[in-house]
Amino acid sequence: MPNEYKxxxxxxxxxxxxxxxxxxxxxxxxxMGQKIINLNIGxxxxxxxxxxxxxxxxxxxxxxxxxxxxxxxxIFPARKAIMHYTQQIGIKDxxxxxxxxxxxxxxxxxxxxxxxxxxxxxILIPSPDYPLWTTAVALSGGKPVHYMCDEASDWNPDVxxxxxxxxxxxxxxxxxxPNNPTGAVYEKDVLKKIVALAEKHNLIxxxxxxxxxxxxxxxxxxxxxxxxxxxFFMTFGGLSKNYRAAGFRGGWVIPSGAxxxxxxxxxxxTLLASMRLCANVPTxxxxxxxxxxxxxxxxxxxxxxxxxxxxxLIYYKLTDxxxxxxxxxxxxxxxxxxxxMKKFDIQNDEQFALDLLSEQKVFVVSGKxxxxxxxxxxxxxxxxxxxxxxxxxxxxxEFLDSxxxxxxxxxxx
Numbered sequence: 001m002p003n004e005y006k007x008x009x010x011x012x013x014x015x016x017x018x019x020x021x022x023x024x025x026x027x028x029x030x031x032m033g034q035k036i037i038n039l040n041i042g043x044x045x046x047x048x049x050x051x052x053x054x055x056x057x058x059x060x061x062x063x064x065x066x067x068x069x070x071x072x073x074x075i076f077p078a079r080k081a082i083m084h085y086t087q088q089i090g091i092k093d094x095x096x097x098x099x100x101x102x103x104x105x106x107x108x109x110x111x112x113x114x115x116x117x118x119x120x121x122x123i124l125i126p127s128p129d130y131p132l133w134t135t136a137v138a139l140s141g142g143k144p145v146h147y148m149c150d151e152a153s154d155w156n157p158d159v160x161x162x163x164x165x166x167x168x169x170x171x172x173x174x175x176x177x178p179n180n181p182t183g184a185v186y187e188k189d190v191l192k193k194i195v196a197l198a199e200k201h202n203l204i205x206x207x208x209x210x211x212x213x214x215x216x217x218x219x220x221x222x223x224x225x226x227x228x229x230x231x232f233f234m235t236f237g238g239l240s241k242n243y244r245a246a247g248f249r250g251g252w253v254i255p256s257g258a259x260x261x262x263x264x265x266x267x268x269x270t271l272l273a274s275m276r277l278c279a280n281v282p283t284x285x286x287x288x289x290x291x292x293x294x295x296x297x298x299x300x301x302x303x304x305x306x307x308x309x310x311x312x313l314i315y316y317k318l319t320d321x322x323x324x325x326x327x328x329x330x331x332x333x334x335x336x337x338x339x340x341m342k343k344f345d346i347q348n349d350e351q352f353a354l355d356l357l358s359e360q361k362v363f364v365v366s367g368k369x370x371x372x373x374x375x376x377x378x379x380x381x382x383x384x385x386x387x388x389x390x391x392x393x394x395x396x397x398e399f400l401d402s403x404x405x406x407x408x409x410x411x412x413x
Contacts, residue, residue, distance in 0.1 A: 014135045022353050026363045037392045039380040040363045042180065042333045044244040047383040049306075051245045052296050058289040059248075059282050066281035072274045074101025074252070078287035082237075082252050085291050089212075090226040091235065091256050098255045100269065101279045101287070105210050105236045105251035110136045111276075112206065112234060112253065115268035117142035122169045123206075124162060128336065128372035130180045130208065145170070146371055151338070154327055155184035159193045166197075172204035173197070175224055178211040181370045181379040182336040183329020185219045188227075195227045204262070207235045210251075211332040213242040213297045216308055219330040225256045232258040239283070241333065242297050243290045250283035307333070310382040310389055317393035318380075323400060333383055336367070338376050344403040348375035359402075360395040 026036050038046075045051075073079065079099045086094040102108035109132060117123070119141040125133050127146035137144040147162040149155045162173065173194060177186045198205045207224040215221055225233035238251030255266060300307040311329055318324050318337050323344060326337040339352065346352050349366035357363050367377030382389060 010139055010141070014138055022357055022363065022365065025354065025357055029357070029361065034361055036357070037362045037384070037388060037395070039382075039384070039392060040365050042241065042381055042383065043246050044241070044333075044383055045247060047385070049244040049300075049383065051243060051248070052290075052293070054293050055239075055243060055245065055286045055289050059286045062285035063282060066285060068281070070278040070281045070284060072270070072276075072278055073097070074099065074279060075281065075284045078252075078284040081288040081291045082254065085237075086254055086256070089223050091223055091233075091254065092226075092229060094254055094256050098259070100253045100255075100273055101284055102251045102253065102273075103276075103279050104240060104249040105208065105238045105253075106132055107249075107276075107279075108236060108251055108253045109133060109206075109208075110139070111269060111272045113137050113140035113142060115272055116140075116171060116204070116265055120169060121171045122167060123171060124165060124173045124203075125371070126157060126174065126176055126179070128181050128367060128370035128377070129174070130176055131370055133174050133176070133208070134371050142171075143169070144371075149179070149182065149184065151182075151327060154187075154330070155179060155182035155336070156186055156190045157194060159190065159197065162194065163197055166201050166203070170201065170203060172206055174206045174208065176208045177224070178209075178214060178221060178331030180211065180332050181334045181365075181367075182327065183332045183334050184327070185215060185221060185330040188222045191222055191224055192227055195224060195231055198231045199228060202261075203231075204265075205231055205233045207233060209235055209237055211241050212237065213295065214301055214307070214333065215331045216301055216311055217330065221331065225254070229257050232256075232262045239286065239290055242295075243286075245283075245286065245290075248283040248286060249280060250287060252287070307382075310384070310386060311335075313386050314380065314382040314389050314393060317390065318396070321393070321397045321400060323404075333381055334379050335382060336370075336377055336379050339378070339400070341376050343405055344400060345405055346403050349378050350375075353378055356396065356399050360399050362392050362395050362399075 079096045082099050083096050113136045117140045121142045122145050123137045125144050126149050134144040145165050148158045150158045212221045225235045233256045235254040239245040323340045324337050353366040364378045364380045
């Protein structure tokens, strides 16, 4: 029998549930002609959220200029626009040569972990998290250590729990704000405590702020890097969500603060940026237009805007279902409801997601897929139109009703 070609041992315990077994089941059902309501992934374009015409127009005009490799850090106008953006939001002392442009934030996260980590180094990551962070750390030889976010405090990080998990091997703290999957927008006082913790223990802060403009009800996003010049920050942003350009794969990371402490790390990151030659160039020509033009996302999240309407509908419809509670999202594109499992004949959130898909053809992702292991949560995207969300939530209610545990009533003899 021939030897089997096996995957790397580093992949054995890694997963990406957003495209995991339930995703494969959904594909099977679609191949059989079944119509699936996809509430599983934050991909705006399939739901009619188009990239602004001005951005597409400028990409097209510059296609001939985008035929060759660019500078390994990114083209001049893109990095200049990102630098100007840091000035607008209050991140100090960022120079053009500091900024790295990448093929989406995902690529830059992986590159940062590869540039930083030795085997066994630890990174503090929120639970629940966007699972790419956990996977990128482990794939780079590090150990992801999850700190809790507190559902009772609008999903703000539990700073005491965070500090209790710092060891001599801890290298950095990851913040995801606004948060995926919970929709939390972190309070400024909580962010200050996290930054103070990073300063006290000499840790890097990796701040994933890809949803920084998707805010509801007057909530304000505070960039972590504006809170100290004595901590080294890496702030991530991009085109995927604010500008609905997920497929363009345009992202950036901004080093700031105590850059003098990070010379070696940044040299390593520069090496990795050089090895991939450059980020895709056509999308880089969209960055200046996106950051400098009319911010159409503001209309979508404002009162009467499409995203705001959809957020409100899914939140109120879900919380009307007996046995479901949910913290109202302040930002991003997601709800992260809790199912009172004592009321239903459901083993856990993974079984819920699989059975809901099989029976009602509604595709959500279990809380476990976001490294939140209480077995009672799921994430749903509210990108579909109101009519589709109405139908999806009705189907979730019907499914849960079918699983309701009947309570016995005592009849007196």
